[in-house]
Amino acid sequence: MTDENPASQLATHRSGPPLGERAGADDRATSAVAAPAPRRVMVVGCAGAGKSTITVALNRAHGLPIVHLDRLYWKPGWQRSPDDEWELVLRELVAEDAWIHDGNYDSTMDFRLPRADLVVFVDTPRRRCLYRAVKRRLVGNRIHDIPGCPENLDREFxxxxxxxxxxxxxRLLERLAGHPNVVRLRTRREVRRFLAGLAAPSPG
Incomplete structure (x- = not known):
């Protein structure tokens, strides 16, 4: 989406290619404006895309509480939360003043997106997602531990x-097209620049 560091000025105008188009190597943002630090952030993307890495970095940079949606949705034994219960939980969380939501859950975006100041779409290629997801399940990662739900590699996943x-x-791109502040990270270089911008001290 942009070759300028998206983390240095989190509010960016989408004056370049639309979200649904893949930008070339020379794609650059043509305008960006300074904005207050975000208070409510959604981090979305495929499993294994690197959402949790971005989520933790945003937490360290802005001090926003992290909400790992998978931990709330899945019950022991990989049992799904009932739809009405799940929506009630998320509506209560969305009403909070500050948060980072790590996870997609398409059915809840209608009421989560309007509350988000910033959406970070970690748009990682499929094969890299598969590699990372398998590695995570083989090596283990406490960030992704869900109580009562042992990691497994099955056909559904x-x-x-x-x-x-x-x-x-x-579907995700269609949803995000109407949001005014989306940062889309498609390459490892873009991710590194985003993370570097978050870690950099603020000017002044």
Missing amino acids: FGYVWRFPTVHRP
Whole structure:
């Protein structure tokens, strides 16, 4: 989306290519404006995309509380939360003044997106997502631990990651198209620049 560091000025005008188009190597943002630090952030993308890395960095930079949506949604034994219960939980969380939501959950975006000051879409290629997801499950990562839900590699999980670019990503891009402040990270270089900008001290 931009070759200028998106973390240095988090509010960016989408005056370059639309969200649904992949930018070339020379793509650059043509305008950006300074904005107050975000108070409510959504970090979205495929499993294995690197959402939690971005989430932790945003937490360190802005001190916003992290909400790992998977930990709230899944009950022991990988049982799903009932739809009405899940929506009630999220509506209460969305009403809070400050948060970082790590996770997609498309059915709840209608009421979460309008409250978000910033959306970070970690748009990582499919094969890299698969590699990271498998590595995470083999090596382990406490960030992703869900009580009572042991990590597993099953057909449903692999199917979700494999289908994400063709099934879930287009829907996500459509949802995000109407939001005024979206940072889209498509390459490792863009991720590094974003993280470096968060770690850099604020001017003045």
